[in-house]
Amino acid sequence: MNINKDLVAASATPLILAIIAEGDTYGYAILKRVSELSGGELQWTDGMLYPVLHRLERQGYIEGNWGSSESGRRRKYYRITKQGQAQLTEQREQWQMVDTALRNIWLAMSLPAGSITPIPQKD
């Protein structure tokens, strides 16, 4: 399934931050994880990941360090910062809000009008 470009762009930041929050990782592994998580449905253009990583690094949400891969080549690993953790929490809340609203409307559409009460927003 083709996912709308804007949606991919909007979800990239929380996804990347969350994956890095799972543990230090590098570019290729991040993409592999994205594909795993989405069952292969969410496909990014590989090269586009890096400008996003660099942006997050500049904003101070993650920090990059050069280490070496198992084959001995230089590889850049990323780790989440405190600021990044806070940003992730905030993004998570925002997405959950959107998610709840969407769920409610999907549910409402599938049932006769007025038969359910919406899930209350926790806040």
Added chain:
Amino acid sequence: MTVTESRDPLEAQIEQWRAYLRRRQAVHPVDVEELEDHLRGQVAALVAAGLSPDEAFLIAVKRMGALDAISNEFAREHSERLWKQLVVAPDISGEPSSKARSEMLVVFTLALIAAVAVKLPTLFGLDFSEGEDLPFYIRNFSFFVLPLLTGYFVWKRGLSRRTWGWLALAFAAAVLFANVYPSEESSTLSDTEALTALHLPIALWLAVGIAYAGGRWGQTAGRMDFVRFSGELFIYYVLIGLGGGVLIAFTIGMFAAIGVDAEWVVQDWLLPCGMLGAVMVGSWLVEAKQGVIENMAPVLTRLFTAPFAVTILVFLATLVWTGRAIDIERDVLIAFDLLLLLVLGLLLYSISARDPEAPPGAFDLVLVLLLISALIADMVALANIAARISAFGFTPNRVAALGENVILLVNLGWSAALYLRFLRGTNSFSRIERWQTGYLPVYSIWAAIVVIAFPPLFGYG
């Protein structure tokens, strides 16, 4: 991942891809490395899944996305990269390159030596600020920096000992001819001394060029590079000079505000040392920024070729319309020398920036128009002068100016002829390039003749 040999076809493909990516200004070498790591990871995974390395590479590259789009994204994220990169050029790779750093050290040392050298004669009682020693400085100012500049290129290009020896010999001979002729003890320059001071740098610029081209002086491309270098250096020098002017104004102004006279510092130290040091620093900047930013000289040329062509054409038209003769003043010949020199500069820098393969365009036409109109204007002036040259008598200044005029006339005349043939499609553009670069030593040789032969010819007057 298995250990791959350098001749592995996959390695060759990755190498090619990497080279392609490196050409993007917004993507720095460290980014290329990161992307390469990704590519390799992808290839390894696909090979593990049963694909051949070739197929895996193709798919991995495809998944990486269009390089244009990626480098656009990089440019958006790192927009500053499209701008700076001048003095910071050495460390864009993320790790300081020791070669670039040692070059910087050499250049600043040489600039310092040039600055100190100009003050050195003071130790022997020759004072810059005193009138009677001024002729010495004016005669010799080329020697405070040109040997150092030549030395810099000898060092940088790793020239052979033999070339080195010839260049040293040339400079030694120049020092000799500049100082061996008898000179009056006075604070004003004699005519031939002034000519020597003016022509010596032109003659020695050839030595700089030979060192700069580093073994490529015999080739058109090598000389063309030197022409480009000279133009860029001139522009940098003017820019540094502007900055220096601001510095001087502030120095004098700030010290004047507290009632201290700083003018002597400026006159004796800041100005002479800065002027010579700036030649070294300017040369280094031109070297360092090669290929990073578009050259300025051709841009200025493009801007001013048409206005100059129009000006000269209007001048000629006015001459015909009003029927006035060119007023033969003392300096008219020199004025026309300068005009031809300017046209030559415009021609040289248009040529240096032109793609030799490109077909003739509108700009070429304007250039030819400029050439021909300048030649006509000069010949009108020459005709006026020739009619009365005997009345003038031969002074060293007039002979030098006349010689230069003839040399420029030959150069531009033949260039115009070649250019016309190029416009008609009967010869290739490279003929013009070859002629133009091949002719360059003539200027230096004439300058050398003025330095060496004129003082005895005109009785050291």
